Amino acid sequence: MNTNTHPLELAGKAPLVRFQNVTKRYGSLTVLDNLDLDINANEMVSIIGPSGSGKTTVLRMLMTLETIDEGVIYVGGEPLTHMVQGDKLVRANEKHLRKVRGNVGMCFQHFHLFPHMTALENCIEAPIHVLGMKRAEAEERALDLLDMVGLADKKDEHPSRLSGGQQQRVAIARALAMRPKVMLLDEVTSALDPEVIGEVLNVIRKLNDEHDLTMLMVTHQMGFAKEISDRVCFFSEGKIAEQGTSEQIFGDPQNLRTQQFLNAVLDAG
Amino acid sequence: MQEYFEYLQQYGPRFVDGTLVTIQQTVIAGILAIAISIVLGLMKLSTNKIMRWPAIAYIEFFRGTSLLVQLYWIFYVLPLFGVTLEKFTAGFLAVGLNLGAYGAELVRGSIQSVARGQYEAALALNMSPYKRMVRIIFPQALLIMLPPWGNLLIELLKGTALVSLISVTDLMFEAKQINGSTFLSAESFGTALIIYYLMARLVVSPSMRSFEKFWARKMGRFDTHV
Amino acid sequence: MFDWKWEYSVEILPRLLSATVNTLLAAGFGYLIALIVGLAFALLQRTGVRPITFVVREIVEFIRSTPLIVQIFFIFYVGPQFGIRLSPWTSGMIAIGLHYASYLSEVYRAGLDNVPKGQWEACKALNMGPVQIYFRIIIPQAIPPSLPGMGNYLISIFKDTPMLSVIGVAELMHAATTIGSETYRYVEPYTLVGLIFLAISLPTALALRQLEARVRRKMGMNR
Numbered sequence: 001m002n003t004n005t006h007p008l009e010l011a012g013k014a015p016l017v018r019f020q021n022v023t024k025r026y027g028s029l030t031v032l033d034n035l036d037l038d039i040n041a042n043e044m045v046s047i048i049g050p051s052g053s054g055k056t057t058v059l060r061m062l063m064t065l066e067t068i069d070e071g072v073i074y075v076g077g078e079p080l081t082h083m084v085q086g087d088k089l090v091r092a093n094e095k096h097l098r099k100v101r102g103n104v105g106m107c108f109q110h111f112h113l114f115p116h117m118t119a120l121e122n123c124i125e126a127p128i129h130v131l132g133m134k135r136a137e138a139e140e141r142a143l144d145l146l147d148m149v150g151l152a153d154k155k156d157e158h159p160s161r162l163s164g165g166q167q168q169r170v171a172i173a174r175a176l177a178m179r180p181k182v183m184l185l186d187e188v189t190s191a192l193d194p195e196v197i198g199e200v201l202n203v204i205r206k207l208n209d210e211h212d213l214t215m216l217m218v219t220h221q222m223g224f225a226k227e228i229s230d231r232v233c234f235f236s237e238g239k240i241a242e243q244g245t246s247e248q249i250f251g252d253p254q255n256l257r258t259q260q261f262l263n264a265v266l267d268a269g
Numbered sequence: 270m271q272e273y274f275e276y277l278q279q280y281g282p283r284f285v286d287g288t289l290v291t292i293q294q295t296v297i298a299g300i301l302a303i304a305i306s307i308v309l310g311l312m313k314l315s316t317n318k319i320m321r322w323p324a325i326a327y328i329e330f331f332r333g334t335s336l337l338v339q340l341y342w343i344f345y346v347l348p349l350f351g352v353t354l355e356k357f358t359a360g361f362l363a364v365g366l367n368l369g370a371y372g373a374e375l376v377r378g379s380i381q382s383v384a385r386g387q388y389e390a391a392l393a394l395n396m397s398p399y400k401r402m403v404r405i406i407f408p409q410a411l412l413i414m415l416p417p418w419g420n421l422l423i424e425l426l427k428g429t430a431l432v433s434l435i436s437v438t439d440l441m442f443e444a445k446q447i448n449g450s451t452f453l454s455a456e457s458f459g460t461a462l463i464i465y466y467l468m469a470r471l472v473v474s475p476s477m478r479s480f481e482k483f484w485a486r487k488m489g490r491f492d493t494h495v
Numbered sequence: 496m497f498d499w500k501w502e503y504s505v506e507i508l509p510r511l512l513s514a515t516v517n518t519l520l521a522a523g524f525g526y527l528i529a530l531i532v533g534l535a536f537a538l539l540q541r542t543g544v545r546p547i548t549f550v551v552r553e554i555v556e557f558i559r560s561t562p563l564i565v566q567i568f569f570i571f572y573v574g575p576q577f578g579i580r581l582s583p584w585t586s587g588m589i590a591i592g593l594h595y596a597s598y599l600s601e602v603y604r605a606g607l608d609n610v611p612k613g614q615w616e617a618c619k620a621l622n623m624g625p626v627q628i629y630f631r632i633i634i635p636q637a638i639p640p641s642l643p644g645m646g647n648y649l650i651s652i653f654k655d656t657p658m659l660s661v662i663g664v665a666e667l668m669h670a671a672t673t674i675g676s677e678t679y680r681y682v683e684p685y686t687l688v689g690l691i692f693l694a695i696s697l698p699t700a701l702a703l704r705q706l707e708a709r710v711r712r713k714m715g716m717n718r
Contacts, residue, residue: 063393101395112390116408116488126394129404158489171390178394333696334689335654337668342689345681349498423560430562434661441565454572462561462569469560 014077016041016214017062017182022071024057024238031057033238035071039182039216044208046225047218048249049235050261055218058235059184062216063106064097075103076181102130105180109187111171113159119146119170120155123177131178138177145173149203165196169203176207183207185217197221204228222265226250234258276456280447287443288464294357294429294439298365302425305369310376311402324373331370336428339363344435360432360439368425375421379414380406412481412488419477423469430465440464504683507674511687514670515695521587521666522653528592529652530645533599538629540604558597564658566590571662587659595652602644606637639710646703650696657688667691 015038024032032054039045047055060066061081062073068081072089080103082089083096092100113122123142127133133141146152149169159167168188175183185204189197201224207213208228219225225232225246232249234242234257242255253259277284312324331339340363344356354362383406391401433442444461448454539551558566571586581589610633618628657668671684 065389065392098395098397101392104393106393108386108390108393110386112384112386114387114390114405118489125404126396129400130395130397160489175393329697330693333654333700334692335657337655337657338685338689338692341668341672341681342685345675346685349682427560427562430564431658434564441562441568444565445568448568448572452576454569454576458565458569458572461565462557465561465565466557470556 015039015074016043016076017216018074019058020072020074022061022073023069024054024061024066025069031238032061035239037233037240039214041214042212043230044215044228045217045231045233046229047216047233047235048220048222048225048261049241053235054238055235056186059106059186059216059218062182063104063184064101075100080104102178103181104184105175105178105182106184106186107168107171107175107188109191111159111164111167111191113167113171113174115159118156118158119151119162119173122159122170123174126174127177142173142177145176146170148206149173150199163196164192165199168192168200172200172203172207181214183213183215185215185219187218187220189219189221220265222250222262234261236261273456276451276453277460280451280457280460283443283447284440284460284464287438287440287461288468290437290439291426291429291441292468294361294364294432294437295426298361298368298429299422299425301361301365302368302372302421305366306372306376309369309373310380313373313377314380328370328373331367332374336363336367337431337434339367340431340435356432356435356437359435360429360437364425364428364432368421368428371424372418372421375414375417376410379410382413383409408488412484415477415481415484419474419481422473422477426465426469426473498682500680500683503678503680504687507684508687510670510674511667511684511691514665514667515691517664518653518656518666519695521584521591521656521659521664522649524588525591525595525656526649526652528588529595529599529648532592532596534603536596536600537603537607540600541607555597555600558594559601563590563594563655564661566594567658567662583659583663586662587664591652591655591659595648598648598651599645602641602648603637605644606641607633609640610636639707642707642710643703646700646707650699650703653696653699654692 017037017039019035019037022032022035022037023030031052035054035058037058047058049055057066061068062075064080072082073080078100079089079092080097080100081092083092113119114125117125120139120142123145124133124135124138127138127141128135143152143155146155149172151166151169151173154162154166154170159170162170172188188204189200192200201221204215204217204224205228208215217225217229227246229246231243232246233240234249234253234255236257242249242253242258249258250262253262309324309327312320313328315321315324340359343354343363344359347354347359387405387409388401391405396405429439430441433439433445436442440461444457448457451457536551536555540548540555542548567587567590570590571581571583574581574586614632614636615628618632623632656664656666659666660669660672663669667688671681671688674684675681
């Protein structure tokens, strides 16, 4: 069932992220079923598919928000969900997770900005308290990032004063401030009014064009996914039903379910 | 009415003395209760059984028995186990320990009410559990718990009246003494009731509301929908 | 426990248990009074007649904000000052009844306020009278969310009955103090009192939580 065509597979180079035989269950429900997935450095990978297919779970497990049931996830060659003990792999403890989690950053559908802090404070909080950065340095970096997302003038505003699109852009800046190797974007435009979706997509476009960032994006924005992705994975029932380049998946889907899904999505406009 | 003014002139100072003791009891018991609430509330939220079970036991015990029984026990029974406390200490200790149990549930509930997304965002930024709680979760939980804490503090104030029963010379004690010598019960207990009411309505409630407003502003909530 | 006298405990237990019955009766009656007077307080505040609402509101606030023990003393001693002699039991019941009526009136008010406005409008459209509206439509819907509060206050009343011992009501605490002063041994009586309280209040709290769930299901209001 695994169409593992890797159009960008660089000969001999290990993938930045590797899901190896990953299974995740909630009670009797299997959400991810023996998943194998590789993400290479600087790749922009979109994950599409119907709800309940396990798309968001992939991101959440990579961010260590969910625990793994079977299999191993590797980031940068090192195990994320497990740790090396002697010559065996055992489940990672909190200490190990804290060490490796810093390689991954995530933006959420509902942004989850800290309401009691300004945009600037949101972006300097983790660099200061997790990376131990000095305040001046953290502020400088945060201002650069806010500028990049087009919100330098809103640095002293609280989230309650910002529109959804603005909040999501601050959330992106906040995540980038930690210099993650992999950025996860979980349906970051699904909760936004149509007129502000564009500003967020522009930021993502800019990130992809101007920065060396590996991104994994779950999205319902098919047009955007088609335009920007190096690779598209179609998920169905906890497995990758089909993956390939944008042209392959959107232009000429081979799998029946992929075809059905795309037809339904396109019908809905 | 004229007689009441004369009564107040004569006994006013004693009422004031009693009120001062009541205020002391309330403040000390309050500090104790707040400290216990935070510690136990957090303990009850722990994933570790060794943390959780003692907290649960404490809370169920102090909420399941009455303050008066606890007070008597601390003052009359504890000495037989070698712990003899002065009545003033026994007083605020009982009240503080008792209300700490209720406060713990309040703290726990408020922390759990903070949106899960906040916890996940902080985790995604790799913040340590300590920093997460102190800088992100607890400040938001505090905003949620302030209104019910206002009610709890009034319960605390009312609870201190019981310490008069172990002869702590608080407001209630003075009222009883004055009643005993004058037989003017309406005036004696009535005045005490009025003073308690004034303390609750004019001191505790407004103070809490100002603090709520202050904290809401600090949390960036400029709509004073507090 | 060092120096715990088992024979003594067994000896005094019957007296304590029979006093417990008094305690339960006191709590029960007090609660009944509170339930009814509380409803009156709540409904009076909804009449829309400003003076009545204001006066009742102030009374409720006053009672809620002042200690029950002081109210008990007030009612017990004030009577004789004006020629009326109230027995300890009666004064106790009045004091507890009024005190908890004011708490319960707040619970009722919240419950009533939370019934959606649409219900009132539907009743008006069906030309129902106020008594019918309140007792057949509104109050039944106000009950399930109010149950936790009402249940908690039942347990609170039970725990507050020891206050009645100070005006001589022969309930559990009073019996324990009497026994203690007879033999100069307070450890066993007071400890047993504590245990009896726990033995009654904890299962009651559990049962209440189950009752609450059952009423919710029965009324089809599954949140």
